[in-house]
Structure formats: C-alpha cells, structure tokens
Amino acid sequence: MASIPPEAEDHLTSELLVAHLATSRDDRPHAAPVWYVYRDGAIEIATTGTKLANIRANPRVALSIQKVEAGDPLWGMTIRGTATVVESESDGINRRLNEKYGADEDAWTENTGVRIDVGSVDHWTYD
Template identity: 80%
Template sequence: MANVPDEAEDLLTGEPLVAHLATCRDSRPHAAPIWYVYRKGRFEIATTGEKLENIRQNPAVALSIQKDEDGDPQWGMTVRGTADVVTSESERINRRLNEKYGADDDAWEENTGVRIEVGSVDYWTY
C-alpha cells in the first residue's frame, strides 16, 4: 500500500471536492464524477450502476482529484488502487459521504459502499 503524502492527506480530509473515478470493463475505460471520503489510508465511495458493475468485474481503479480557485489549479492528485465492494458497510459509508457533502442523512441510500486501497499516488501543486 502506498502512502499519501502528509500535506495531501490534509487536503483530502478538508473541503468536499469531487473526484473522477476511472473504472474499466471489456478493455474500455469509464470515468465519472464521484464523492469520496478519505479515512485511515483508504478512500470510501458509494456508487451504483455501471461503475459498481465495472468494479465487480475488474477492481483496478483510479481516482483523479483537483482543487482550483476560480479556475486556477492549486493542487492535484491521481490515485491508482484496488476497489473492494463492502455491501455490509454501505449505510455507514453513505452517512459519512452525506455528512461531508452536506446531503440529507438518507440521501443516496441505494448506493453500495466501496473501499479503495491506495496502490500508488501522484501528487502535485501548481
């Protein structure tokens, strides 16, 4: 498991930013915006549909996260890792996501929880 740099860890646990999740199935990439929570060296997301099916078929994923101010990039990160569907944790993961992003407690309750173990990290500032 790769370590996320300390200064990047602080940024990941701060304000709610949107990440882009890249999955792959049948040798075709699929990227979509997603909410995330970073905890204890892992990312937690909750998803459904094509993203979830892709993860079940091929757990290799990537996350791309960037912070900008009025269109001026400040920092960015690409994380490659392995996703694990954790159905039994879905309610807790959804609750943490909804709290971070200011959604109603029961929003997105149909989503399934996923944890992403970090394999490698590229982090940069502008």
C-alpha cells in the first residue's frame, strides 16, 4: 500500500470536493462522481448500482480529484488502488460521508461502504 504525500494529503482533506471514481467491467470503463472521506490512509466511499457491481467484479479503481477556481485549475490528483466492499461498516462510512458533506445523518442508507487502499498517487499543482 502506497502512502499519499503530505501536500497531496492536505489537498485531499482541506475542503469539500467531489471525486470521480473510475471502475471497469468487461473491459468497459465507467466514471462517476462520488463523495469521499480520507481516513487511516485509505479512501472511503459509499455507493450502489453500476459502480458497486463493477467493484465487485473488478476491484481495481482510480479516483480523480481536482480543485478549480473560476475555471482555473489549482491542483489535481489521481489515486489508483484496490477497492474492498465493507458492508459491515457501511453505516459508519455513510455517517462519515454525510457529516463531511452536510447531509442528513440517515441519508443514502441504501449505499454500501467501500474502502479503497491506495496503490499509487499522482499529484500536481498549477502555478
């Protein structure tokens, strides 16, 4: 498991941003926006539908996150890793996501928790 560099970790946790999760099934890519929490060196998301089915079939995933102000990119990051479905922890993951993003505590209860162990990270800033 790779670690996220401190500057990238600061960007990852500094504010409310949406990540784009890339999954693949049967050699067909699928990308969709997700809320995320960075916790204990891993990324936590909660999802359902196509994203969850794809993770169950192929746990190799990527996340893309970018900070933009007035159309100008400030920094970006791509995280590649292995996703694990953690149904037993779904309530806790949902609660952490809802708290971070200001949703009702009991929102999105149909989602299933997923932990993404970081395999590699590319992080860049625009000067």
